[in-house]
Amino acid sequence: MSDEPDSPAERQMRFLFQLRSRGVTDPRVLAAMERIDRGHFVRGQFSDRSYEDTPLPIPCGQTISQPSVVGLMTQALNPGPRDTVLEIGTGSGYQAAILSGLCRRVYTVDRHRRLVIEAEAMFQRLGLYNITAQVADGSRGLPDQAPFDRILVTAAAEDPPGPLLAQLKIGGIMVVPVGQSDAVQTLIRVTRSESGFAYDELRQVRFVPLVEGLGQT
Ligand code: SAH
DSSP, X not given: OOOSOOOHHHHHHHHHHHHHHTTOOOHHHHHHHHHSOGGGGOOGGGGXXXXXXXXXEETTTEEEOOHHHHHHHHHHHOOOTTXXXXXXXXXXXXXXXXXXXXXXXXXXXXXXXXXXXXXXXXXXXXXXXTEEEEEOOGGGOOGGGOOEEEEEEOSXXXXXXXXXXXXXXXXXXXXXXXXXXXXXXXXXXXXXXXXXXXXXXXXXXXXXXXXXXXXXX
């Protein structure tokens, strides 16, 4: 082992290896995650931990998710190149940036204005022009743009919110962590068909809560 810091290429290889070893195996998702540098979405004192498989604090008391969880959720969502995707919980913008490379259009909303403004600036800087970020209470969805092919909720709800189920197209998929905010939650995939909704449980996760109403900042 040398004490030399990793080159960006080595760091990238290790990052992708870590994702694969935790079950992110879809080549399209891995390629999308290879293209977006997580370092752009982590600020200040935590930036040297950007490539670790761990959630990290971001402003407004929120967190950027763990990369393997971003990968697994994206994989479960399975967005297609012509899909319109709604993400609830912009946070740092990292998850939306990954989705941007996999679908036609991404709408992402957060209840904190500061997070939306900072994420939007990064989308512009990186040339990710198919993302629209908006301040909104995502528990109501985004009725003006509905229905959606895919909905990804990156905050924990006690139940899949009714307005989001209603805004999912027939044939659509929603991925959402469900459970109490102070406990481990279950990641659920909801598939809508002509005959109704089918639910399957994917794994245990831990997310910040989905909070109704807009934030103060
Ligand atoms: N997807 C983010 C991580 C999100 S953390 C990323 O890639 O970095 C969860 C986010 O959900 C927080 O930013 C929080 O402000 C937001 N959130 C919580 N409740 C919300 C609601 N009702 N509407 C919109 N955003 C909400």
